Amino acid sequence: MANSPLVETATSTTGTQLAGKEMNTLPIMQRYTWMSMYLMPDVTSMNGFHIDGQRDRGLGYTLDGIVGTQPVVGGEATNTTVSTTANAIEEVKLASTVLPAEYGHSAGGLLSATYKSGTNRLHWEGEDRYVNNAMLHRAYFNLGNAPFGYHELSSVATGPVFIPKIYNGKNKTFFLFGWSMHHERYNQSVFTTVPTPDELNGDFSFGGKGYPIYDPATTKQVNGLWTNTPFPGNIIPKSRVDPRSEEHTSELQSLR
Numbered sequence: 401m402a403n404s405p406l407v408e409t410a411t412s413t414t415g416t417q418l419a420g421k422e423m424n425t426l427p428i429m430q431r432y433t434w435m436s437m438y439l440m441p442d443v444t445s446m447n448g449f450h451i452d453g454q455r456d457r458g459l460g461y462t463l464d465g466i467v468g469t470q471p472v473v474g475g476e477a478t479n480t481t482v483s484t485t486a487n488a489i490e491e492v493k494l495a496s497t498v499l500p501a502e503y504g505h506s507a508g509g510l511l512s513a514t515y516k517s518g519t520n521r522l523h524w525e526g527e528d529r530y531v532n533n534a535m536l537h538r539a540y541f542n543l544g545n546a547p548f549g550y551h552e553l554s555s556v557a558t559g560p561v562f563i564p565k566i567y568n569g570k571n572k573t574f575f576l577f578g579w580s581m582h583h584e585r586y587n588q589s590v591f592t593t594v595p596t597p598d599e600l601n602g603d604f605s606f607g608g609k610g611y612p613i614y615d616p617a618t619t620k621q622v623n624g625l626w627t628n629t630p631f632p633g634n635i636i637p638k639s640r641v642d643p644r645s646e647e648h649t650s651e652l653q654s655l656r
Contacts, residue, residue: 415495415509416440420516424486430582431486431529431552433513434461442496442509451496451509458508460499464515487525487556488578490516518574522559528552546587554580602636610634 418436428435437443448456461468463484495510529552536548558576561569604610613636614628621627631637 413495413500414497415493416442418492418494420486420489420491423489423492428486431554431580433463433484433486433489433492434511436492437494437511440494443494451494454508456508460508460510462510462512464513484515485554485556485578485580487527487554487580488515488576490514516556516558516576518558518560518576520560520570520574522557524555524557526553526555547585548587549583549585551581551583553583554578602638602641603634604636605634 418440423433423436426436426439428439434449437449438445442452444450444453449459450456451459459469491514493512495512497509499510529550531548531550533548556576556578558574560571561567561573561575567573598604604613612630613634614630616628618629619626
């Protein structure tokens with residue numbers, strides 16, 4: 401039987417701790433480390449991440465102590481600054497209340513991630529989280545699914561630094577190399593409408609049921625109010641149509 405976690409007596413900080421091995425087994429979208437917050441208690445994700453109701457811009461993020469928030473405005477900048485492959489992460493810890501003093505400037509909570517350390521034994525791991533058409537049920541109105549492929553590729557290699565006859569880093573110097581790639585290919589089916597031949601020719605009368613279309617060239621002020629004159633019969637004259645739109649009109653007609 402598993403042992404109960406010990407009461408934390410050294411600090412009053414509360415939060416959630418997630419081992420890297422556990423994080424890698426979870427279905428985290430696009431394998432971003434910070435997306436583990438979707439699965440943690442005390443966190444809501446409406447227009448950003450909010451810990452215990454605090455502002456998104458007050459949330460802190462560190463990777464091995466390196467700050468990963470945007471200057472001034474706050475919020476995670478992990479997509480461009482400290483984003484890394486999830487396989488290289490040893491542990492992720494979410495501090496929700498009473499942050500430790502060494503992590504200041506995070507009034508809205510803190511997500512702290514640490515890298516794995518190298519080992520004396522050469523270790524490599526790799527994976528491909530893959531989805532294709534054969535794994536998907538077709539949408540109700542589709543005759544068949546459009547071509548689709550989804551890959552989440554990742555790899556990590558660790559071990560001691562060893563240069564034959566020059567340097568042996570066992571118990572002293574280690575390396576860690578991580579690589580990941582998100583590859584997605586898909587098409588979409590869209591149900592929509594295109595203009596009718598009458599609309600393409602400027603006729604918006606709809607048998608007298610159409611809303612009035614006003615001529616912008618007739619704008620004038622009457623008794624302090626701005627007004628326009630409708631096009632006769634709700635038909636826009638050909639002379640008022642930009643010739644460049646004729647190319648788009650022919651393209652739309654070809655879709656019918």
